[in-house]
Amino acid sequence: MIGNFEILGRLLLAALLGSAVGFERERLVWAAGMRTHMLVCVGSCLIVIVSAFGFSDILGTPNVSLDPSRMAAQVVSGIGFLGAGTIMLRGEMVKGLTTAAGLWAVAAIGLAAGTGLYVAAIATTAIVLLILAGMKPLEARYRERAQTRTLTITARRGTITIEVLRGLSGSYASRLLQFVAQPTAEDGIDTIDVSYVHIPEKSFDEIVAALRARDGVTSVS
Structure with a gap:
């Protein structure tokens, strides 16, 4: 005892x-x-x-x-x-x-x-x-890279194609998961839904900035 x-x-x-x-x-x-x-x-x-x-x-x-x-x-x-x-x-x-x-x-x-x-x-x-x-910062960094990020682009028809988007994506072109273009009620304007996977936030923001600066793009959200 x-x-x-x-x-x-x-x-x-x-x-x-x-x-x-x-x-x-x-x-x-x-x-x-x-x-x-x-x-x-x-x-x-x-x-x-x-x-x-x-x-x-x-x-x-x-x-x-x-x-x-x-x-x-x-x-x-x-x-x-x-x-x-x-x-x-x-x-x-x-x-x-x-x-x-x-x-x-x-x-x-x-x-x-x-x-x-x-x-x-x-x-x-x-x-x-x-x-x-x-381990939490390492886990957060991995999850940030692993999550799917989406964009909705409004642009003049033919301005943003999948080839153009891959060119703007640079080394992350292979991370392009989805590209869907649909015509809007406004003549000659398309809405494009784009998804990336396993892409860092900084690189994703750079792609968004490049899209917004491109002629014919009305909005990127």
């Missing part, structure tokens, strides 16, 4: 590590913020301490066996209901998966702190923070 100061130290460490991960979520104004992550981490820590040491007084009793891993396993599966509460469907976008995974990781950190695996708990916290904060 560990002493009271050791128990207190493990709980405080779990609270500290949980707050570090929770702060990263808090600054992005997610539903599960600092307090939620701290509670999950401290609760997991206490559960595994109770599982490992709370029943020591009945050890040795006939027909009684103790498996401390059982309560830890229930934490791993039971934390799912909290994670599910952070996941939201907005249109065709699923939000909150990262926060749910963070809660699951924080529960594991609490278990590690509760069993005295301090190095593992601290190292996991550092890795989780690196994933949440450090």
